[in-house]
Amino acid sequence: xxxxxxxxxxxxxxxxxxxxxxxxxxxxxxxxxxxxxxxxxxxxxxxxxxxxxxxxxxxxxxxxxxxxxxxxxxxxxxxxxxxxxxxxxxxxxxxxxxxxxxxxxxxxxxxxxxxxxxxxxxxxxxxxxxxxxxxxxxxxxxxxxxxxxxxxxxxxxxxxxxxxxxxxxxxxxxxxxxxxxxxxxxxxxxxxxxxxxxxxxxxxxxxxxxxxxxxxxxxxxxxxxxxxxxxxxxxxxxxxxxxxxxxxxxxxxxxxxxxxxxxxxxxxxxxxxxxxxxxxxxxxxxxxxxxxxxxxxxxxxxxxxxxx
Numbered sequence: 682x683x684x685x686x687x688x689x690x691x692x693x694x695x696x697x698x699x700x701x702x703x704x705x706x707x708x709x710x711x712x713x714x715x716x717x718x719x720x721x722x723x724x725x726x727x728x729x730x731x732x733x734x735x736x737x738x739x740x741x742x743x744x745x746x747x748x749x750x751x752x753x754x755x756x757x758x759x760x761x762x763x764x765x766x767x768x769x770x771x772x773x774x775x776x777x778x779x780x781x782x783x784x785x786x787x788x789x790x791x792x793x794x795x796x797x798x799x800x801x802x803x804x805x806x807x808x809x810x811x812x813x814x815x816x817x818x819x820x821x822x823x824x825x826x827x828x829x830x831x832x833x834x835x836x837x838x839x840x841x842x843x844x845x846x847x848x849x850x851x852x853x854x855x856x857x858x859x860x861x862x863x864x865x866x867x868x869x870x871x872x873x874x875x876x877x878x879x880x881x882x883x884x885x886x887x888x889x890x891x892x893x894x895x896x897x898x899x900x901x902x903x904x905x906x907x908x909x910x911x912x913x914x915x916x917x918x919x920x921x922x923x924x925x926x927x928x929x930x931x932x933x934x935x936x937x938x939x940x941x942x943x944x945x946x947x948x949x950x951x952x953x954x955x956x957x958x959x960x961x962x963x964x965x966x967x968x969x970x971x972x973x974x975x976x977x978x979x980x981x982x983x984x985x986x987x988x989x
Contacts, residue, residue: 689939694945700950705748708956709887712738712745715960729792736816737785741956747771748953751798752819754848761848768848772834775953778829780870782955784819786910787881787967788812793906794881797888801963802874826870833859850927860929867922875914882907913955921948937970 716738719731750771754761761768792812796803830850839847851859889895889903924945931938 686720686833688944689937692939692943694755694758696947697950698752701748701752701755701953704950704957705745705752705955708741708745708953708959710746710961711957711960712741714773716742727809729807729809730789732809732812732816732829733785733789733792735791736819737782739932740778740781740785741959744953745772745956747774758845759839759847760845761836762846769834769838772847773830776830776866778956779918779952780793780826780866781819781823782913782959783871785816786824786913787878788819789814790878790881790885790910794884797885797892799814802952829862833862854935856929860926860933863929864928867926871922872916873970877920878910878914902943913958917948917951917953921945921952924948 716735719738721733747770750763754763792807795807800953833851834847834849836848837847885903886907889900924941925948928941928945931941
C-alpha cells in the first residue's frame with residue numbers, strides 16, 4: 682500500500698544531517714592525514730599499493746567536500762539553496778566516489794592477491810607505472826558511467842513540502858531510463874567488483890595462512906584489510922544497492938513504502954561512511970601509517986613488508 686512520501690521523509694531529515702556532519706569531519710581528517718603520510722613517509726617507496734591507495738583517498742576527498750551542502754540541505758528539511766548546477770555536481774561526485782571506491786578497492790585486492798600468489802612475477806614485472814595506468818583507466822570508467830547522473834539529477838519546486846526546492850536524483854519524466862541505469866550500476870559497478878574482490882581475498886587468506894614465511898604481523902595486517910573490506914560491503918555498498926533498486930521499482934509502480942524508503946536513506950548515509958573506513962585500509966597496507974597511529978611494534982624490526 683502506498684504511503685505519503687512526506688511522512689516517509691521525516692526519518693531521512695532526522696537521521697542524515699548528523700550522519701553527514703560526522704562523516705565530513707572524520708573523513709576529511711582521516712584522508713588528509715593518510716595522504717600526508719603517503720606523501721611524506723612513503724615518498725621514497727611509491728609501489729603499486731601506495732599509488733592505488735592515494736587515488737582512493739583523492740576520490741574520497743572529492744566527495745567529502747560536498748557533505749556540508751548535504752548537511753545544510755537536510756537540515757533545512759530538503760530545501761536546496763545552492764542552485765541546479767551544484768545539485769548535479771554533488772550527485773555526480775557522489776556517484777564517482779561510490780564506484781571509484783569500489784573499483785579501487787577491487788584493484789587493491791587483486792594487487793594483493795597477485796603479490797602473494799606470484800611474488801617473483803610481481804617483483805620483476807609489476808611497476809608503479811602499471812598501477813598509475815590502472816588508476817587512469819578506473820577514473821575514465823567511473824567518469825563515463827557517472828555521466829548520466831548529470832542528465833538525471835535536477836531541482837524542482839516541491840509543492841508537498843512548503844514549496845521547498847528539492848535536489849533529486851531523478852524527476853518523473855526519466856523514471857524508466859533511470860531505473861535501467863541503476864540496475865546497470867548495481868551489476869557493473871557493485872556486483873562484478875564484489876565478486877572479484879572477495880575471490881581475491883579468499884585466495885589471499887588461503888595462501889597467507891598456509892605460508893610459514895609470512896610473519897604474524899603481516900597476517901594481522903591482512904586480517905585488518907580483509908575485515909575492513911567485508912565491513913564496507915556488508916554495511917554500505919551491497920544493502921545500499923539492494924534497497925535503492927527496490928525503492929525505485931516501487932516508485933515506478935507509484936508506490937511508497939516508508940520502511941523501504943527509510944532503510945534506503947540510512948544505507949545511503951552508510952555508503953558515505955566508507956570514506957571514514959578507508960583510512961583503516963591504509964593502516965593495514967603501510968607501516969608508516971600504522972606506526973604513526975599505533976606506535977612501532979617490536980615485530981617491525983624483523984618483518985619484511987609485503988610489497989604489492
